[in-house]
Amino acid sequence: MDMINMKSNHGFTLMENTSLAIATIAFGIMAGFFWTYSFNVNYAMQQVDGSTYAQVQSLFNQNVRHSMFFIFFFGGGAFSVIAILFNLKQRQSVSFWMLVLASVIYIVGVIIYTKQVNLPLNYYTESWNITNLPNDWEATRDSWNNANLLRVVTSFMAFLMCVAAFVIRSSRL
Numbered sequence: 001m002d003m004i005n006m007k008s009n010h011g012f013t014l015m016e017n018t019s020l021a022i023a024t025i026a027f028g029i030m031a032g033f034f035w036t037y038s039f040n041v042n043y044a045m046q047q048v049d050g051s052t053y054a055q056v057q058s059l060f061n062q063n064v065r066h067s068m069f070f071i072f073f074f075g076g077g078a079f080s081v082i083a084i085l086f087n088l089k090q091r092q093s094v095s096f097w098m099l100v101l102a103s104v105i106y107i108v109g110v111i112i113y114t115k116q117v118n119l120p121l122n123y124y125t126e127s128w129n130i131t132n133l134p135n136d137w138e139a140t141r142d143s144w145n146n147a148n149l150l151r152v153v154t155s156f157m158a159f160l161m162c163v164a165a166f167v168i169r170s171s172r173l
Contacts, residue, residue, distance in 0.1 A: 019083035024162035026076040031155040051130040061122045077107045095165035102161035109154025117147045
């Protein structure tokens with residue numbers, strides 16, 4: 001029997017469930033990443049002087065640019081779209097539409113939002129001379145922190161929706 005296309009007792013194939021699981025994991029990792037930054041790193045960074053903030057924030061921005069971050073950051077969008085494609089036959093199910101909504105929330109609220117809001121703030125911070133900070137450095141820090149909180153919420157919502165999709169699948173709703 002074909003293991004990939006074999007249906008569970010609830011009517012979903014191994015590939016349908018596996019693709020949803022991979023998207024869920026990517027969303028969860030990114031939600032954890034953004035949460036850790038907002039509720040640990042940002043609290044510490046609010047207690048340092050401006051030149052320390054500028055130097056450390058620039059280092060964070062530069063050092064987050066590596067393959068594992070990009071795999072999960074963009075993977076949340078890509079893996080969820082792939083999961084949607086694998087689950088197209090399930091489009092009459094509530095869990096399918098939760099996956100679609102999770103994908104849209106993540107792509108718009110994390111990937112596009114990061115490009116439009118966080119990256120310009122990152123580039124601005126990286127341009128600072130740490131011995132002669134701009135007058136708006138604290139407002140910029142606060143704007144970045146607030147923008148990151150939105151990424152916490154949206155990535156966590158996407159993660160929860162995918163977890164809920166699994167619960168619904170197991171309940172056959």
